[in-house]
Amino acid sequence: MMAIKATVRRNGDMAQEPRKKSRRISISNKRQITVPKEYYDYLEMETEANIELEGNKIVITPVRETNDDFLEFILKDLIDEGYGGEDLLQEFNRRKNNIRPAVEAWMKDAHENAENVESVSDLFEEDE
Incomplete structure (x- = not known):
């Protein structure tokens, strides 16, 4: 059950x-x-x-979508980069809309890499 x-x-x-x-x-x-x-x-x-x-x-x-942490970091970075006014709003929205595609690409890459791992010890091997 x-x-x-x-x-x-x-x-x-x-x-x-x-x-x-x-x-x-x-x-x-x-x-x-x-x-x-x-x-x-x-x-x-x-x-x-x-x-x-x-x-x-x-x-x-x-699934509860919560990007609050990301959004705060994005806003802080934009302010630190000197954005303000309408430019701040436009750049904030552009970066905010890129979060999901970036995470999905990262997850796809992680899954593809995981398929090539034969054992857990493979994850911790040093690159030569």
């Missing part, structure tokens, strides 16, 4: 975790599952979810 467990942030506050709920769901021949509407709505899910393997459980959690 799979368990769905989540702690949800709503408006910056930690939501009370609901009493444990369990429901049997089917898995398609393409290994797809459907999140029950009640769970989907309660967790305020959107178009993506994170999935983790925890022992013998699969844990699915909603």
Whole structure:
């Protein structure tokens, strides 16, 4: 049986975790599952979810996009670089919009490199 467990942030506050709920769901021949509407709505899910393997459980959690840390660093860099006024706003939006593609490219590269690793010790070998 799979368990769905989540702690949800709503408006910056930690939501009370609901009493444990369990429901049997089917898995398609393409290994797809459907999140029950009640769970989907309660967790305020959107178009993506994170999935983790925890022992013998699969844990699915909603993706919460938060670029606040990145945005603060971007703004500080722009101010340090002398941007101001309308130029600051335009450059901030340009850099902000590049965060997701940059992270996706980094993740793709990491996955491709991981495919070439045969063992964990390979990760720590010195380059010759």
